[in-house]
Amino acid sequence: MTNAQQRAEHFTQALRAAGVRITRQRAALLDVLAEAEDHPDAVELHRRSKDRAPGISLSTVYRTLTALEEQGVIQRHQFEGASARFEHADGEHHDHMIDVETGDVIEFCSDRIERLQAEIAREMGYDIVHHRMELYVRRRSNGKA
Amino acid sequence: MTNAQQRAEHFTQALRAAGVRITRQRAALLDVLAEAEDHPDAVELHRRSKDRAPGISLSTVYRTLTALEEQGVIQRHQFEGASARFEHADGEHHDHMIDVETGDVIEFCSDRIERLQAEIAREMGYDIVHHRMELYVRRRSNGKA
DNA sequence: AGGCTTTTTGCAAACCATTCGCAACAGGAT
DNA sequence: ATCCTGTTGCGAATGGTTTGCAAAAAGCCT
Numbered sequence: 001m002t003n004a005q006q007r008a009e010h011f012t013q014a015l016r017a018a019g020v021r022i023t024r025q026r027a028a029l030l031d032v033l034a035e036a037e038d039h040p041d042a043v044e045l046h047r048r049s050k051d052r053a054p055g056i057s058l059s060t061v062y063r064t065l066t067a068l069e070e071q072g073v074i075q076r077h078q079f080e081g082a083s084a085r086f087e088h089a090d091g092e093h094h095d096h097m098i099d100v101e102t103g104d105v106i107e108f109c110s111d112r113i114e115r116l117q118a119e120i121a122r123e124m125g126y127d128i129v130h131h132r133m134e135l136y137v138r139r140r141s142n143g144k145a
Numbered sequence: 146m147t148n149a150q151q152r153a154e155h156f157t158q159a160l161r162a163a164g165v166r167i168t169r170q171r172a173a174l175l176d177v178l179a180e181a182e183d184h185p186d187a188v189e190l191h192r193r194s195k196d197r198a199p200g201i202s203l204s205t206v207y208r209t210l211t212a213l214e215e216q217g218v219i220q221r222h223q224f225e226g227a228s229a230r231f232e233h234a235d236g237e238h239h240d241h242m243i244d245v246e247t248g249d250v251i252e253f254c255s256d257r258i259e260r261l262q263a264e265i266a267r268e269m270g271y272d273i274v275h276h277r278m279e280l281y282v283r284r285r286s287n288g289k290a
Numbered sequence: 291a292g293g294c295t296t297t298t299t300g301c302a303a304a305c306c307a308t309t310c311g312c313a314a315c316a317g318g319a320t
Numbered sequence: 321a322t323c324c325t326g327t328t329g330c331g332a333a334t335g336g337t338t339t340g341c342a343a344a345a346a347g348c349c350t
Contacts, residue, residue: 137271
């Protein structure tokens with residue numbers, strides 16, 4: 001069984017557990033999401049889902065995405081000046097770099113930064129509920145310094 | 146001369162330099178922005194500006210905010226699930242913590258985090274154009290650990 | 291001041307991603 | 321197979337923000 005299939009199964013379980021029915025349309029979207037290795041937006045997910053569930057509507061895509069997000073199995077990212085993009089939330093936490101030229105999204109993570117964030121919040125009397133960190137970047141033109 | 150007056154003057158210069166005319170409406174908004182110590186949204190800025198320039202329209206507020214942002218003298222922040230909020234951009238760079246209960250915005254900055262971000266980007270072959278870091282937080286309930 | 295050009299204004303309409311109301315439809319437990 | 325309840329697609333609504341336009345105001349040159 002591939003990773004994608006496992007993920008699709010995971011999505012299905014999560015929805016069922018929440019009393020959400022798995023329809024033909026939802027199954028299609030779940031598969032599409034499970035297979036996606038990028039960060040597609042709702043319209044793109046709709047486009048991809050139409051192959052497997054002809055006639056699926058954009059509303060249904062949005063509704064299902066919201067349900068999946070509520071169950072915590074996918075994440076919604078609202079990058080600057082763009083519509084929301086989605087990704088499955090099974091690996092460990094990570095943040096994003098967005099190439100401002102191409103729109104490409106690169107994942108990264110830094111325990112050190114996370115620790116500093118928590119430390120700063122605590123010093124000011126807060127606990128972090130969640131955070132958002134995005135680096136808007138441009139490919140280095142001149143090889144290495 | 147107060148800080149606010151200096152800032153208002155700074156805004157005025159920036160706009161004039163860009164060939165933008167200072168109208169009664171804009172002067173009012175500039176003052177409001179210069180005096181603001183919080184992070185108001187367009188509607189709130191409009192409300193505050195109406196005292197000094199009765200009849201000023203929300204469109205004018207938006208148009209002027211856009212111009213100021215283009216000149217780099219104010220910053221626009223798009224926090225999660227809220228309309229854009231603005232602040233003057235004269236002090237040094239900082240990031241934000243948002244109290245998820247109250248909506249309060251707290252400023253902070255960490256050179257160490259900034260350095261780590263730059264380092265990470267560089268390692269992956271990128272330069273940072275700008276970044277966004279927001280901590281969504283909740284006040285610690287139990288005093289200090 | 292007067293006149294002329296260019297920018298700006300307020301209004302209403304347009305935008306765009308996302309959500310919602312609704313009547314027809316379809317899971318899925320029994 | 322049935323019934324109950326959740327779901328669908330559609331089109332319309334939303335809400336923050338932007339835009340087209342004709343009227344009004346800035347700024348400039350004498």
